Amino acid sequence: MTTLLDELTAIVGPTHVLTDPELTAGYVTDWTGYWTGHTVAVVRPGSTAEVSAVLAACYRAGQPVVPQGGNTGLVGGSVPLDGEVVLSMLRLNRIEEVDPVGRTLAADAGVSVARAQEAARAHGLILGTDLASRESATLGGIVATNAGGIAMIKNGSTRSRVLGVEAVLADGRVLTRWIPLVKDNIGYDLPGLLTGSEGTLAVITRVLMRLVTPARATATALAGVPSAAAALELRDALGRAGLTLEAAELMTAAGMRLVVDHAGLRPPLAQPAPYTVLVEVSGSDDVAAAAAAVLADCEGLIDAVLEEGHSAKLWRFRESHTETIAASTITPVVKLDVAVPLRRMEEFLDRLTELLAAEFPTIRPICFGHFADGNIHVNLLDAPVDERDAATNRVFELIRDLGGSISAEHGIGRAKNPWISFGRDPVDRAAMGAIRAALDPGRVLNPHVLKLG
Ligand code: 2HG
Ligand code: ZN
Numbered sequence: 001m002t003t004l005l006d007e008l009t010a011i012v013g014p015t016h017v018l019t020d021p022e023l024t025a026g027y028v029t030d031w032t033g034y035w036t037g038h039t040v041a042v043v044r045p046g047s048t049a050e051v052s053a054v055l056a057a058c059y060r061a062g063q064p065v066v067p068q069g070g071n072t073g074l075v076g077g078s079v080p081l082d083g084e085v086v087l088s089m090l091r092l093n094r095i096e097e098v099d100p101v102g103r104t105l106a107a108d109a110g111v112s113v114a115r116a117q118e119a120a121r122a123h124g125l126i127l128g129t130d131l132a133s134r135e136s137a138t139l140g141g142i143v144a145t146n147a148g149g150i151a152m153i154k155n156g157s158t159r160s161r162v163l164g165v166e167a168v169l170a171d172g173r174v175l176t177r178w179i180p181l182v183k184d185n186i187g188y189d190l191p192g193l194l195t196g197s198e199g200t201l202a203v204i205t206r207v208l209m210r211l212v213t214p215a216r217a218t219a220t221a222l223a224g225v226p227s228a229a230a231a232l233e234l235r236d237a238l239g240r241a242g243l244t245l246e247a248a249e250l251m252t253a254a255g256m257r258l259v260v261d262h263a264g265l266r267p268p269l270a271q272p273a274p275y276t277v278l279v280e281v282s283g284s285d286d287v288a289a290a291a292a293a294v295l296a297d298c299e300g301l302i303d304a305v306l307e308e309g310h311s312a313k314l315w316r317f318r319e320s321h322t323e324t325i326a327a328s329t330i331t332p333v334v335k336l337d338v339a340v341p342l343r344r345m346e347e348f349l350d351r352l353t354e355l356l357a358a359e360f361p362t363i364r365p366i367c368f369g370h371f372a373d374g375n376i377h378v379n380l381l382d383a384p385v386d387e388r389d390a391a392t393n394r395v396f397e398l399i400r401d402l403g404g405s406i407s408a409e410h411g412i413g414r415a416k417n418p419w420i421s422f423g424r425d426p427v428d429r430a431a432m433g434a435i436r437a438a439l440d441p442g443r444v445l446n447p448h449v450l451k452l453g
Contacts, residue, residue, distance in 0.1 A: 035076030056172025069141030075413025109140025148409025224273025
């Protein structure tokens with residue numbers, strides 16, 4: 001090990017190889033505090049050439065490596081388990097170019113989503129992926145995990161906007177697929193394959209993203225509705241009025257109460273409702289008036305507030321959920337990220353509440369999420385540590401019965417390994433395994449993540 005550490009130190013310089021547990025602590029535990037491990041060293045390369053040399057050295061030594069961006073993932077995918085080197089990508093932080101004509105952004109993997117967004121906005125464009133952890137989450141991270149987020153309903157997946165990547169393979173070779181064209185149909189879609197591969201196929205060092213033209217005028221509303229079905233009816237009514245959904249989020253009465261109490265906010269609606277929907281819509285200049293007309297006409301609506309533009313004030317109720325939940329549980333929160341077919345969402349939420357109350361009475365579930373794409377974040381608070389897996393299993397069994405997905409946007413990481421067969425059949429897993437073995441025969445890249453069984 002001393003020889004390898006010497007080699008790594010020679011590549012990146014002594015200040016960028018951290019071994020002191022006090023200095024590595026922040027790199028070995030995830031955001032929830034549950035997923036943790038230890039590392040022989042955190043290595044912080046400053047260029048693609050250094051990433052390549054570090055990986056080549058680790059490959060020769062058979063030393064496993066965990067790539068890490070902002071460490072904001074929620075499935076334990078960016079922290080070491082058992083001595084892996086942590087490859088921190090944060091020093092690769094250059095925004096190379098925004099091309100306003102081709103509508104592309106080229107940047108290093110360690111650039112934060114917020115900085116990339118700012119650079120795109122300076123040219124009248126936006127990144128297209130947005131999420132609450134935007135200040136810390138990195139471009140490499142959102143590509144490696146195919147991050148979902150609040151804008152997916154409008155702009156599609158992160159994968160659909162990755163035009164190119166530069167990535168270092170396990171043995172140190174640099175793969176460059178960097179074509180700033182939306183039409184380029186030569187062979188396999190390797191950027192698409194690396195997107196969502198959770199650091200198991202290569203380490204992404206640069207990304208070339210397709211940018212999006214932002215809406216000219218938007219309005220944001222919070223609406224209290226009696227059911228998830230009513231939330232979907234509101235979505236349809238907005239669509240019929242010619243409005244475009246920029247975002248559509250669902251919150252429950254329990255989640256709203258928690259956020260209001262924790263953040264000391266005034267409840268936004270005069271009457272509490274079983275579900276509160278946040279919608280941001282775009283349209284012509286009088287979008288707020290058009291949205292108000294839809295809300296006024298909406299059958300069963302309990303109460304609503306509407307603001308012009310992107311209302312940070314209204315979004316706060318939604319974006320405070322993750323932090324509020326983390327601060328309100330006596331055991332580390334169990335974070336499940338599921339999707340259900342929209343026509344079964346009501347049934348899912350009802351059956352989930354019933355089964356948890358019957359079988360795990362001490363667990364407090366809080367559900368919220370991007371309801372228009374079927375994605376619900378199921379957070380289990382106060383879950384006794386010895387009930388975590390059993391409760392997860394029951395929720396996933398329900399998801400399987402309903403034809404949903406056990407991982408809508410957060411990935412598999414370490415957290416969901418035992419359940420991968422709920423979502424991928426043996427032939428599918430064998431095909432993924434063959435790709436992984438071909439690109440990383442020594443299995444040094446994120447070995448404990450995305451285990452295919
Ligand atoms: C979000 O939608 C993130 O805010 C986090 O995906 C979800 O905290 C969660 O469960
Ligand atoms: Zn989400």
